[in-house]
Amino acid sequence: MSTVIDRDAEQANQREQWEGGANIGHVVQPGELDLSHDVILYLDDITVSFDGFRALNKLSLAIDAGELRCIIGPNGAGKTTMMDVITGKTRPDEGKAFFGQTLDLTRMSEPEIAHAGIGRKFQKPTVFEQHTVFENLELAMKADKRVRRSLFARLTAEEGDRIAAVLERIRLAGAADRSAGLLSHGQKQWLEIGMLLMQEPKLLLLDEPVAGMTDDETERTAELFVSLAGEHSLVVVEHDMAFVEALGGKVTVLHEGSVLAEGDLAAVQNDQRVIEVYLGR
Amino acid sequence: MRTPLTVRLFAKLPRAGWAALALFALFAWVWVPVAHLALPADHALHLSSYWVSLLGKILCYMVVAVAMDLIWGYAGILSLGHGLFFALGGYAFGMYLMRQIGRDGSYGADLPDFMVFLDWKELPWYWTGSDSFLWALLLVVAVPGLLAWVFGYFAFRSRIKGVYFAIITQALTYAAMLLFFRNETGFGGNNGFTDFKRILGYGITTPEMRVILFALSAALLAGVLLLGRYLVTSRFGRVLTAIRDAESRVMFIGYNPLHYKLFIWTLSAVLCGLAGALYVPQVGIINPSEMSPANSIEIAVWVAVGGRGTLVGAVLGAGIVNLAKSWFTVSFPEYWPFFLGFLFIAVTLFLPNGVIGLWSKLRGRHAPATEEEAEPAPAPAAEPAVLTAPPTESTRGAAA
Numbered sequence: 001m002s003t004v005i006d007r008d009a010e011q012a013n014q015r016e017q018w019e020g021g022a023n024i025g026h027v028v029q030p031g032e033l034d035l036s037h038d039v040i041l042y043l044d045d046i047t048v049s050f051d052g053f054r055a056l057n058k059l060s061l062a063i064d065a066g067e068l069r070c071i072i073g074p075n076g077a078g079k080t081t082m083m084d085v086i087t088g089k090t091r092p093d094e095g096k097a098f099f100g101q102t103l104d105l106t107r108m109s110e111p112e113i114a115h116a117g118i119g120r121k122f123q124k125p126t127v128f129e130q131h132t133v134f135e136n137l138e139l140a141m142k143a144d145k146r147v148r149r150s151l152f153a154r155l156t157a158e159e160g161d162r163i164a165a166v167l168e169r170i171r172l173a174g175a176a177d178r179s180a181g182l183l184s185h186g187q188k189q190w191l192e193i194g195m196l197l198m199q200e201p202k203l204l205l206l207d208e209p210v211a212g213m214t215d216d217e218t219e220r221t222a223e224l225f226v227s228l229a230g231e232h233s234l235v236v237v238e239h240d241m242a243f244v245e246a247l248g249g250k251v252t253v254l255h256e257g258s259v260l261a262e263g264d265l266a267a268v269q270n271d272q273r274v275i276e277v278y279l280g281r
Numbered sequence: 282m283r284t285p286l287t288v289r290l291f292a293k294l295p296r297a298g299w300a301a302l303a304l305f306a307l308f309a310w311v312w313v314p315v316a317h318l319a320l321p322a323d324h325a326l327h328l329s330s331y332w333v334s335l336l337g338k339i340l341c342y343m344v345v346a347v348a349m350d351l352i353w354g355y356a357g358i359l360s361l362g363h364g365l366f367f368a369l370g371g372y373a374f375g376m377y378l379m380r381q382i383g384r385d386g387s388y389g390a391d392l393p394d395f396m397v398f399l400d401w402k403e404l405p406w407y408w409t410g411s412d413s414f415l416w417a418l419l420l421v422v423a424v425p426g427l428l429a430w431v432f433g434y435f436a437f438r439s440r441i442k443g444v445y446f447a448i449i450t451q452a453l454t455y456a457a458m459l460l461f462f463r464n465e466t467g468f469g470g471n472n473g474f475t476d477f478k479r480i481l482g483y484g485i486t487t488p489e490m491r492v493i494l495f496a497l498s499a500a501l502l503a504g505v506l507l508l509g510r511y512l513v514t515s516r517f518g519r520v521l522t523a524i525r526d527a528e529s530r531v532m533f534i535g536y537n538p539l540h541y542k543l544f545i546w547t548l549s550a551v552l553c554g555l556a557g558a559l560y561v562p563q564v565g566i567i568n569p570s571e572m573s574p575a576n577s578i579e580i581a582v583w584v585a586v587g588g589r590g591t592l593v594g595a596v597l598g599a600g601i602v603n604l605a606k607s608w609f610t611v612s613f614p615e616y617w618p619f620f621l622g623f624l625f626i627a628v629t630l631f632l633p634n635g636v637i638g639l640w641s642k643l644r645g646r647h648a649p650a651t652e653e654e655a656e657p658a659p660a661p662a663a664e665p666a667v668l669t670a671p672p673t674e675s676t677r678g679a680a681a
């Protein structure tokens with residue numbers, strides 16, 4: 001019995017400290033996101049092997065607070081695996097992964113990482129198809145997510161407004177009561193982005209967010225992401241170069257599980273090794 | 282400002298639900314007592330004791346079906362061991378019933394007959410307190426609840442799911458059955474408990490007691506339905522169905538599925554225990570065959586037939602299958618297993634959403650279905666493909 005309750009308490013604690021700590025500034029408490037060095041995500045020498053095959057090979061990466069970073073790389077480069085490591089889905093064999101200065105991601109569970117402030121959009125849109133668009137956002141909403149609260153939870157007016165605002169932002173206000181399973185592919189992508197916004201994360205991980213979108217939708221997504229940067233930090237994995245260009249941030253090229261090149265898009269595109277990786281073989 | 286739970290519990294029921302509940306109450310608490318107790322035996326509307334007991338028994342099964350639906354239909358966890366929790370509730374209350382026999386057993390001893398037969402001189406320690414009604418009630422809730430909690434904690438923590446979970450629950454109930462078959466276990470071996478005489482000092486076979494047990498079973502069912510309705514329409518219920526459809530996704534938005542599953546799983550077991558406790562005095566016997574794997578499978582069949590993912594479906598399924606069963610066992614007992622197997626295959630192939638699904642489909646042809654009914658009944662969705670990351674063409678080459 002005690003284990004579960006302890007974890008509950010732990011999570012609540014963490015959340016409280018995080019919320020309370022946001023205004024305090026530099027007093028570092030355990031469990032609090034510490035951005036004192038302006039680095040929100042720090043990966044160092046991460047290695048992940050699947051049956052001897054190294055999906056990530058001594059990968060090191062640092063994302064600044066408020067940064068918008070694009071990750072590109074050929075299929076199988078390890079982009080999704082990297083996100084799996086950051087969100088706690090996959091444990092690295094070696095290496096360090098820190099959120100802020102103090103939170104060791106390799107020791108936290110998926111829900112704990114989500115509570116700490118990392119939100120993720122999956123490569124294949126996964127929304128709750130049987131639930132309505134509204135319910136999808138409600139479930140994702142930043143709130144006390146323990147059983148005993150969800151049993152008695154009622155939507156407050158303020159929470160209703162938050163959901164309405166996000167519905168506007170993702171242009172699904174008219175579809176709020178439709179089953180998410182009935183949405184188009186592009187709309188599902190937007191809904192998932194909306195779910196991410198409801199979580200109010202500090203760091204957003206977006207795995208191929210514009211796959212299957214029309215050019216128009218892609219453009220609007222780029223605008224949305226640019227507007228989010230600053231207040232949030234974003235890591236965007238994308239194959240669509242026009243989209244990457246529209247985002248305008250720093251670009252990291254992954255290849256065979258490690259960083260091949262880093263810099264602005266133009267520089268990276270002129271890098272001889274990058275050209276080889278994309279054109280060769 | 283929070284509205285009290287009881288208010289919200291009732292506020293959520295639609296008008297049709299209220300009407301059905303009122304009809305049910307009228308039937309169970311007025312008509313059955315009158316028809317059984319007041320009308321003379323030769324009256325055309327007299328309800329025989331056979332029927333009161335049969336219906337009371339089916340009410341208990343309905344509770345089990347709802348409990349099963351809560352975890353299978355809503356949380357996507359198929360248990361093939363729910364008969365165990367039902368039987369444990371039955372045994373827990375049966376211990377009290379055995380003690381109530383007092384010295385009226387065949388040996389006229391203080392100990393239950395089977396203990397005298399085994400030449401035991403005193404009650405085993407775990408029978409302590411079994412002569413107290415309240416202690417028995419506590420055990421009815423605590424034993425299935427505790428077992429479910431411990432089992433569920435380890436199973437869910439190890440992320441055991443689907444078919445593996447179902448098989449383990451089968452093994453669990455089978456192991457328990459073998460244990461209870463042994464005389465040394467102290468629960469009457471393969472004969473179990475029977476020849477009950479009294480509850481709280483009142484005769485157990487009197488018509489009045491029969492009606493009281495029936496009315497209590499009806500009350501339990503009504504309560505369980507209201508509770509179930511509250512749960513599945515709450516945010517908790519939405520998280521449950523989300524876990525059923527895409528568990529990993531639920532974790533990444535910050536819910537811990539372990540706690541959610543554990544809660545509904547334990548609650549489900551406790552409800553089964555309560556149903557078992559009311560079942561035993563009505564049928565007058567409890568023995569290890571209640572724990573047989575086939576019994577637990579039958580529970581899943583009720584829910585599948587009725588339509589999982591709807592509470593009404595579970596109740597209907599339990600009613601239909603069990604009425605059919607009692608007809609078969611009177612008319613052609615040897616064909617029942619075949620019929621049950623046939624029913625399961627037919628439902629799986631032609632009625633994936635059970636009787637309820639069929640009904641709303643038929644209705645949908647005439648009138649536009651309401652939001653709730655239009656929703657395709659939940660087939661537990663497979664894990665999203667991205668989460669298992671199938672190797673792509675290029676990576677397969679790289680790995681080789």
Ligand SMILES: Nc1ncnc2c1ncn2[C@@H]1O[C@H](COP(=O)(O)OP(=O)(O)OP(=O)(O)O)[C@@H](O)[C@H]1O
Nearest residue numbers: 050055074075076077078079080081670672673676
């Ligand atoms: N669970 C797993 N088991 C075995 N191999 C895996 C697993 N997950 C990923 N891989 C392998 O690790 C490598 C990196 O995969 P990953 O999904 O991270 O690539 P990616 O860069 O996201 O590719 P894409 O652009 O196609 O999405 C691939 O070779 C993949 O086959």
Ligand SMILES: [Mg+2]
Nearest residue numbers: 079080123207
């Ligand atoms: Mg990928």
